[in-house]
Amino acid sequence: MKKVVVVGIDGGSWNVLKPMCDRNELKGLRKIMEDGSWGFLESTLPPLTAPAWVSFYTGKNPGKHGIFDFVKLESGKMKLNRSRDVKGKAIYELLSDYGIRSVIIALPLSFPPKIDFNGIMVSDFLYPQKEVYPKGSVDLSNYLVSSDPSKIGEELIKDVIETTRSQVELGKRLFSEEDWQFFFILFRETDTILHNFWEEVSSGRSHLLEVFKLVDEFLEWIIERIEDDMTIFVISDHGFSDYEYLVRINKIFHDSGLLEPKIVRKEEASLLETHVKSAFGTKKGRIRIPKIFYRMLMYPKVSTIVKKIYKLVFKGKEVSYLIRVDYEKSKAYVLTPLSSTIYLKEDGDYDRTFHEVLKLLSSLEYQGKKVVKKVFTKNDVYNGDRLSEAPDFVVVTNGFILDSGITGETFERFSQGGYHSLQGIFAAYGKNIRRGKVDAKIYDLLPTILHALDLPIPEDVDGRVLVEIFAEKKDVRQISSEENEKIRKAISKLKKI
Ligand SMILES: [Zn+2]
Missing domain, CATH: 3.30.1360 (Gyrase A; domain 2)
Incomplete structure (x- = not known):
């Protein structure tokens, strides 16, 4: 039975990972590069986590799926995007139409699933709680969704490692215990560590390596368990570079x-912003200052004096007002x-x-x-x-x-010195995968995965099948959404019999 595994390394970038592979510090990824296809994976423009992962799982550009950022504006108010805001079919929904079962772990903006799809889904970091679909189907008591963004330095490293370990553990458990033909897992803490320890890329200190090694051990573990009909993809949503x-x-x-601008009470701005901040991994402390100070800070001539006073008087306390954009005006x-x-x-x-x-x-x-x-x-x-x-x-x-x-x-x-770049990573490995360099776009993954599973490609996707990576040549088939719907109905009828 044909199977596909996708391992997501959030923020994974060749300028960081290739030197580690060259030094043989990441043995799994090195093997995939040596014996498989690899190259750059062009992200969405701009290269942001939310639109990029949604483009991965729909095969469509943000103009079609409607996710341009973590948030959107609705009648002048900032709202968090949710899975229900995504337009278009996700890969696991398409596969479900054909009766194919998926395991989806921590895919951004996937939870809760919009339909009763065939498979298991563990919630991602953009969903407020740790949850699994179908409810209660997996024991998540030892699983950690995300590190605490308020932590810094060694404390943060410890948290990131513990979180990633729990994710590796869950990944291994579902990989071996569940029945699936499509398996996806995202390691998200790699992005956190790149945001917070970018200077290590040039200084050569080891925190980055420690986290990437954990993910790489998972790659080695699945390589050991690969079957003849299985294809492994390793991808990132965007790369990283100097800023x-x-x-x-x-x-x-x-x-x-x-x-x-407008001045808002902290309570009004807080919930959403805390969430967005944690998503970005910013970790500034909060300071309390009266509204009038904020107003004064907006005028360059007085702002330096105001800042001095405020440092003296209000140091280290909670913010009570925030300056925000008045989106309506x-x-x-x-x-x-x-x-x-x-x-x-x-x-x-x-x-x-x-x-x-x-x-x-x-x-x-x-x-x-x-x-x-x-x-x-x-x-x-x-x-x-x-x-x-x-x-x-x-x-x-x-x-x-x-x-x-x-x-x-x-x-x-x-x-921070480093931030997202357009060039993410792509690598493919398996018996049916040729050796060589290939450059791909994030939209190409969905059609390529469908092709690997011998399925037709929906007409409205923006990507192409990366035919050059496959050893076995077969025709790329296209399918309209009407035809797809007929097949879905026919298969769901069959299942009822
Ligand atoms: Zn990031």
């Missing part, structure tokens, strides 16, 4: 009269920190705002360096029914992070 500075775009918009804004996207208000001034923002972005310079490399409009990068929800601009920079902050310095050194 030197951050630029507070919302502050620039505010200074140009394009953005209206603003003409242009960055929605989330680090997202590289800009949203414009749809009003009579749209064209003027559009050109003003373009001009602003292209003129930005810091220390003799142009900030922006290229600006894409939504029509350049996306297509589909959900295009109207897309950000108006996607910005590619020269090593600058676009920050959503309204206050503070316009430019600042980016302390």
Whole structure:
């Protein structure tokens, strides 16, 4: 029976992993590279965790599936995206139509499943609780979903290792005990560790290696258990690279009269932001300061004095107010920190705002360096029914992070030093996989997995079958959604008999 295993390494990047493989520190991945196909996996633009994993599991661009970030705006309020917000069929739903059983562990924005699919699903870090579908089908008492983002340094490392160990344990258990033809597991802590310990890539200290080794031991473990008809894919949602500075775009918009700030009570902003922050792995402490101080901080002339006073008086206490964007009144804004996207208000001034923002972005310079490399409009990068929800601009920079902050310095050194890049990793291994280099796109995984399982490819996917990786050549079959629906009905009838 044909089987496919996908191991997701969140944030996995060849500039980090290849040197480790070359030094034979990651034996599993090295074997996969030596005996299989491997290369870059181009992520979504921008390369963000939520849209990228959803593009993986639908085979479609964000303009079709509708997920552009962890969050979205709904009548001026920020809302977290959920699995029900995803448009289009997920890989495990398509497989279920053919009666094929899946095991899905921690796939972002998959939980709760939208339909009663054939298989088991363990919730991901974007779902508030640890849960399994069908309820009670798997014992999750020793399983940890995510490390605690408020931790730093050695404490964080300990937590990340413990979390990853529990995930490896669950992965092994479901791999051997469950019946499946499609198996997916995501190791998410690799991204956490890259965000927090990026400087180790050049300094050569070992925290990064320690975490990647745990994931690699899992790869070695499944390689030992591979069957003749099984294909293993190792992929990441995006890569990682150096970023030197951050630029507070919302502050620039505010200074140009394009953005209206508002001051909100901490309680109003907190729940969602804590969730988003934990998703990003930011871990700043909170400080309490009165509303009036926040208002003053927005004026450059007084802000330095205000900051000094506030440091003296309010050090180390809880924040009670926050400055946020007034989305209803603003003409242009960055929605989330680090997202590289800009949203414009749809009003009579749209064209003027559009050109003003373009001009602003292209003129930005810091220390003799142009900030922006290229600006894409939504029509350049996306297509589909959900295009109207897309950000108006996607910005590619020269090593600058676009920050959503309204206050503070316009430019600042980016302390983490590393952040998401477009080039993720792709590797495939198995008896039916040829050796060699291949460059793929994240949309190609779904059609390629279906092809590996001898199934036809839905017409509306954006990717292609990576035919060059397979030793056995067979025709790529396409199928319309109507035909697919007929098959689903026929198979579900058969199951009832
Ligand atoms: Zn990340």
